[in-house]
Amino acid sequence: MTSTPTLLNRILIGILGLKLLAVGILLLLLASVPAVGTWWHTWSGGIWGGLNQAFNSTRFPGRPESWLWIVVAIALVILIGLMVAWIAQQGKGRSNLLVAEFDPGEVPGDVRISGGVAEQALKHALAERPDLAGATVGTYEVQGSPALKIRLQPRQGVAPHLLGAEVAALVAALNAVVGKTTPALIHIGAGARTRFSRAERVR
Amino acid sequence: MSHKLVDEGQASPLESNPVAAGRRPDMRRVLYRETHSSRAAVAVVAAVLVMGLAGYGLLEAAVHAIGQPAWLIEPQLAAERAVALPAGVSPLLLGAAGAVIAMIGLFFLLNAVLPGKRARHVLNGGGSSPAAIVVDDEVIASALARSARLAANVIPEQVMVVVSRRQVIVNVRPTSGVPVTENAVLAAVQDELRAMSLEPVPEVRVNISTAGVIGA
Numbered sequence: 001m002t003s004t005p006t007l008l009n010r011i012l013i014g015i016l017g018l019k020l021l022a023v024g025i026l027l028l029l030l031a032s033v034p035a036v037g038t039w040w041h042t043w044s045g046g047i048w049g050g051l052n053q054a055f056n057s058t059r060f061p062g063r064p065e066s067w068l069w070i071v072v073a074i075a076l077v078i079l080i081g082l083m084v085a086w087i088a089q090q091g092k093g094r095s096n097l098l099v100a101e102f103d104p105g106e107v108p109g110d111v112r113i114s115g116g117v118a119e120q121a122l123k124h125a126l127a128e129r130p131d132l133a134g135a136t137v138g139t140y141e142v143q144g145s146p147a148l149k150i151r152l153q154p155r156q157g158v159a160p161h162l163l164g165a166e167v168a169a170l171v172a173a174l175n176a177v178v179g180k181t182t183p184a185l186i187h188i189g190a191g192a193r194t195r196f197s198r199a200e201r202v203r
Numbered sequence: 204m205s206h207k208l209v210d211e212g213q214a215s216p217l218e219s220n221p222v223a224a225g226r227r228p229d230m231r232r233v234l235y236r237e238t239h240s241s242r243a244a245v246a247v248v249a250a251v252l253v254m255g256l257a258g259y260g261l262l263e264a265a266v267h268a269i270g271q272p273a274w275l276i277e278p279q280l281a282a283e284r285a286v287a288l289p290a291g292v293s294p295l296l297l298g299a300a301g302a303v304i305a306m307i308g309l310f311f312l313l314n315a316v317l318p319g320k321r322a323r324h325v326l327n328g329g330g331s332s333p334a335a336i337v338v339d340d341e342v343i344a345s346a347l348a349r350s351a352r353l354a355a356n357v358i359p360e361q362v363m364v365v366v367s368r369r370q371v372i373v374n375v376r377p378t379s380g381v382p383v384t385e386n387a388v389l390a391a392v393q394d395e396l397r398a399m400s401l402e403p404v405p406e407v408r409v410n411i412s413t414a415g416v417i418g419a
Contacts, residue, residue, distance in 0.1 A: 002241070009242040010315045016249050017311030024305025030289050031298035037289040044286045051282070069268035076261040083250040083257070090243040142233055150334075154342060157349035157359075161399045164326055164336040171334050184334035185233055188326075190341035 002093035002140065012086065095141035098148075099180050115139025118148055118174055118182070125170050131158045133193040148184040153191050160188045230335045237337045240319040249311060320368065324401040340366040343399065347371060347392050351409075354391035355383045361416055371396065371405045379415030 029036040055066040099113040119137040126135040134153040139146055148171065154163055164186050171184045263278055284291055324343060326336040344364040351373050352362045363374040373392055377383040389409045396407065 009246040014315030020308025024301045027301025031294040073264040076257045079257045083254045156345040159346045160338040168334040186336045189339040
């Protein structure tokens, strides 16, 4: 329901996993196979020589330090910034508005209906039900348009399709009141509250 | 008694077709996201790991750039030690470190590659329902257990239902001396499942235990 970048997550996690796996396997091989050790000496020795040369040729005039260190530091700062931005993308997508549209009536202006209207109305309608151990309603923004997520925790033994159909009717009634069809997702889930509460026997 | 009501409950209020058609692709995406686990937590762990490594590198690089002594290890020295690697460290330690790093890498890689399906089913109410419905397998199992229990006339503790993606296994331990007909239980569970119209449709298997329960 949120706009978590799933594909980006997969790609970045995959890259990190591959790199760590490669490093780990290399260390394992170095520890166990002597032939890998000689290959590693020549290969990494060559890279190290090149790096040394790069550092030597980029010294500040008259000082022993290389300005390449500053470049490295800036690159790392950028990397950290990118990581922070990546974390900030996770789980985004909650929104406040259910409807925000221009009203073509006599009074010029926009009409905005807060998501709290739907959340409060549905929560209130669901609070009285004896077959629910809990219900939460949230407004999300999916691909630029608002959507409702209704999470229900029914007691044990409640038929999910009947519950779903009744809550869907509630959503339809809400849509009729608001005057705009909001897509809704009903998640009927189980949790600790449903597992340890008494079973619903009447329905 | 309850699965007779099912067919009436299915007749949910109809919506005008164009509206439903207009947001279909949107809902399919939402449903995919709800039935597959997100990698948000793993992504945060990965980002924090990279940030920690980069932060340490940044510290050493900055310290080096202004000509101060290194904090933990001189980068020069670290690189020389890495080049000379099999020497200088005990092979046991090196192998253990390699194994740990490879394991962490494998964890991240599998998280990225595996489909990550959640134990949930999509409940399609004939396609005319105004809302998309996703149900945890546990809820389906407890509803099926109830209908199986009513059909077999036993108490809740004698029925155990396991719901997986493509299979429903109903285990019934009958009360000693009171026979339970497998077909009745199967029919009740299948009735309930048909009313739910899950996607994907699971297959039902009923196991009636040969040993009965005494005093239930």
